[in-house]
Amino acid sequence: MPSPLPPGLPPPAETLVRDPDPFPGLVGFTAALRAAGVPMTTDRVAAFTEALDTLDVTDRKLTYWAGRLTLCSDPDDIRRYDAAFEAWFDPAQGPSTSPPSAPQAPPPRLTSLLPARQGGAAEDDEEEQDEDIVRATATGTEVLRHRDLGELSPLEREHLRRLLALLRPEPPTRPSRRRGPSRHGAPDPGRTLRAALRxxxxxxxxxxxxxTRRPRKVVLLLDVSGSMEPYADALLRFAHVVVRRSPRSTEAFTLGTRLTRVTRELRQRDPERALSEASEAIPDWSGGTRLGEVIGAFVDRWGRRGAARRAIVVIFSDGWERGDTDLLGTQVGRLARLAHKVVWVNPHAGKDGYAPVQGGIVAVLPYLDHLLAGHSLETLERLLDVVRAA
Known part of the structure; x- marks a missing residue:
């Protein structure tokens, strides 16, 4: 008769009752998070499974925090994660140990982006399914980068907000009068003698x-009139990214029937709160357009006092001017004499058959350094390259 085991030691492996493998259900949970709007990558899923490999997966609290710390990358993800976690796991029985019987179908817009299966047969290989989803996500992102910002669906706008948050604009620089240590340049007698004394x-x-070099000032003037309403939200989010990247050297104003400074509101870290407070501060949202008078007010109140001197001024507008176009040309000419570069971003300039024949664009064209399109994420990325090179 075998001797009893010492106390504290587990029974042999062959006597244990093996639980079903919980990891297929946990990987299925990441697919449910992706359908709920939380961006999933293979790195995050790998980190999630690696964390659970060192924890007790039957502990609901440990499973919750392992997923929250590895799968959530944005404050907005936490709300979606909590809802998906409650829907996926049974509060009384702990984590589910099997994948769902029928996977939730993706939204119609995403269905068109998923790659078609050959023969229509269901694939059991989890690895191949993950590769297909990642490939479809990359393809959808590339398509969205070239879509017109004014024609996006609500789901695509949500995706665009995440892509805008990933932008890392490099601020332009200019030479400074101060000199610093360098491998090239004129000899530095002071540092050389101090090194010799030592x-x-x-x-x-x-x-x-x-x-040395220091950041060059950047001024963003955003048209929020009725004709620019389809692009106003995306352009304000773009301005928030630029202002947050260089808060000390970037200014942002809105143009309509009056001039409104929104730099302070856009300096906040949370984009939703920043845009909410900025929209409350703008009294002429989706109103009329008096570009000549408003740009003149900017030059008088801010430009000549230093905001536009040797700065890169970027004007986002379609050029529809209800007032005097000659006045608009005169004021942009004054602005060009103060600024280092003047860049005009017209959302309609990227469309087929566009020609700069609007009265406002014709009046300001002689004073512009660049006339760019701003109708898609790809053109906004190109704008960042132009600003950095300036």
Whole structure:
């Protein structure tokens, strides 16, 4: 008769009752999160499963925090994660150990982006399914980058907000009058002599200095009139990203029937709160357009006082002017004499058959350094390259 096991030791492996493998159900939970709007990548799923490999997957609390810390990357994801977690796991029985019997169908817009299966047979290989989903997501993102911002569905607008939040604009720089240590440039007598004193009077290396660089100011003027309403929300979110990247050297204003400074509102970290407070501060949202008078007010109140001097001024507008177009040309000419570069971004410039024949665009064209399209995410990324190169 076998001797009893010492206390505290587990029974042999062959006597254990093996539980069903919980990981298929947990990987299915990540698919449910993706359908709920939480962006999923293979790296996050791998981190989630690796965390659960070291924890007790039967503990609901540990499973919750393992997913929240590895799968959520944005404050907005937490609300969706909580709802999906409650819907997927049974509060009384703990985590589900089997995948759902019928997977939830994706929204119609996403269905068109999913790659078609050959022969229509269901695939059991989980790895291949993940690769297909990642490939479809990449394809959908590339398509969305070239879509017109004014023609997006609500689901595509939500996706666009996440893509805008991923932008990392590099601020333009300009030479400074101050000089700093450098490998090239003129000799630096002070640093060279101080280094020689530390070396008992022996000059070992000739140290040099050269002009340093500092951020160049950027001014964003956004038209929020009725004709620009389909693009106003996306452009304000784009402005929020630029302002947050360089809050000390970037200013943002809205143009309509009056001039409104929204820099302070857009400096907030949360984009939803920033846009909410900015919209409350704008009294002429979706109103008329008096570009000549409003740009003149900017030059008088802010431009000549330093905001536009040697700055890169970017004007987002379609050029529809209800007032005097000659006045608009005069005021943009004044602005061009103050600024380093003036860039006009017209959402209609990227459409087929466009020609700059609007009265406002014709009046300002001689004073512009660049006339760019701004109707898609791809053109906004190109704008960031132009601003950085300036």
């Amino acid at each position: 070396n008992h009077g022996e000059i070992g290396t000739l140290l040099r200095r050269d002009a």
